[in-house]
Amino acid sequence: MLRCNCDNKETFQLKLEGDVDTDPIWCGECGVNITLQELPISRELKAELVEWVMIYDEWIDWSKDRLRPNGIELEEKHNKLGQQLTEKLKQELGAKYKVAFAPSLSARMYVGLDF
């Protein structure tokens, strides 16, 4: 059972979204962060999710506070991988849970691109 702040204290709507230093799974309704340990998924998939979130924001060079030269491509790669992980989550969690993917847009915001 995945606890959150929704009225029934339990969620079946999940969202995969990368963030710095946080597990990337959230309740899709109230937005509470759900720790990976609570998820009924394989250790392999948990490890993949941890790896995925560790390279979140690698497209930004924090020491210079600017986007890396290939930042847009790095972010796109990250988003593609996130999409694949969303499919794996759906497979492992089964029909009981819904999983949505929220792609990162930070590289685009950094360079001020309209999209």
Ligand SMILES: [Zn+2]
């Ligand atoms: Zn919730």
